[in-house]
Amino acid sequence: MLKWLAVALLVLLALMQYRLWWGEGGIRELAVVRERVAVLEAANQPLRDRNARLAAEVVDLKTGLDAIEERGRNDIGMVRADEQFFWVPGVATDDQPPVVNSAAALATEAAR
Numbered sequence: 001m002l003k004w005l006a007v008a009l010l011v012l013l014a015l016m017q018y019r020l021w022w023g024e025g026g027i028r029e030l031a032v033v034r035e036r037v038a039v040l041e042a043a044n045q046p047l048r049d050r051n052a053r054l055a056a057e058v059v060d061l062k063t064g065l066d067a068i069e070e071r072g073r074n075d076i077g078m079v080r081a082d083e084q085f086f087w088v089p090g091v092a093t094d095d096q097p098p099v100v101n102s103a104a105a106l107a108t109e110a111a112r
Helices: 002-022 028-065 065-075 102-111
Strands: none
Touching: 028 065, 028 102
16 A cells, blocks of 8 residues: 555646646746846847936926927027027038028028
């Protein structure tokens, strides 16, 4: 009787070990899931960095006028009232203002 109980317990232990290592939710599946998590984390890192930069830019735009002025100068070519803008054709620079719609430029000139 004791011999059969020992055999039954060994069979039960073997079945439990099988489920632990190779069954659904076992060690192998855990390794696969961890690998997928690592791949997704690596893919998300550039997006997290971008979100951090955008959040810092939002805070800067909400708190300071310098960022707003910089955006206006770089994006739409704005100048202050006490400044003069000189455009020299044929000279290439890294920070050239974008081409402005001529109708909008004329309306701006008329408003001054």
